[in-house]
Structures are given as C-alpha cells and as structure tokens.
Amino acid sequence: QVQPVESGGGLVQAGGSLRLSCAASGRTFSIYSMGWFRQAPGKEREFVAAISRSGGSTYYADSVKGRFTISRDNAKNTVYLQMNSLKPEDTAVYYCAASPKLYGLGAATQYNYWGQGAQVTVSS
DSSP, X not given: OOEEEEEOOEEEETTOOXXXXXXXXXXXXXXSEEEEEEEOTTSOOEEEEEEOSSSOOEEEOTTTTTTEEEEEETTTTEEEEEEOSOOGXXXXXXXXXXXXXXXXXXXXXXXXXXXXXXXXXEEO
C-alpha cells in the first residue's frame, strides 16, 4: 500500500515551466506503476502521463506529448512530472496515482491509490 502526496504546483505564465513531485509512503513503491491525471473546473478527470515500475516505459496524452516528461526515482519513492511550454489550457488540479497494473495505465480505474491533488494555474 502507498499513499501519494503531490507538491510543486503553483501559478506560472504561459510558456513557463513547473515540476510536480509525488512522494509515496510505503516500502513497496517500486511495485506500482505511477500516473498523473488532471481535472479542470467543469471537466472530467483526464489522463496526463504514466510510467512503468522500473521507469523504462512512459506514456503520454497527446495533448502533453513533447511538453511534459514523467520520471521516477524508486530510491526516493518519488515520481515527477516536468511540465514545459505550459498553456492556459493546462490549468487544472493535478493528481498522482499508483496502480498495481502493468497495462491500461491511461484509465483512472486502473489506479488504487490517489493523492489529494496540486493546483496548477497557467496565466495567459
């Protein structure tokens, strides 16, 4: 069992960068695939990025491909989301989640453990 806790959100101008971190408690972090989702006001939660247990495989939503990078450090029980070239439409609450699954990581239903979320606001 892990408990993700996000940090690093904030306010940034369009074109700027932010890095989100997600620290997960528990000694079994490395057995979980990790993902980032986001939810904008009035919209459904959507997939952003995911990373396999070892970090060898990564997956991205088309809307962030080439701008966002997901990575993990299993020694620190932490997963990161580096966000570059931010756009106003990236404004949302970003959630970190842990999944025991190997596949289908684009679906929120695959994840058992969720953080509380971190607000990211991109001004135009």
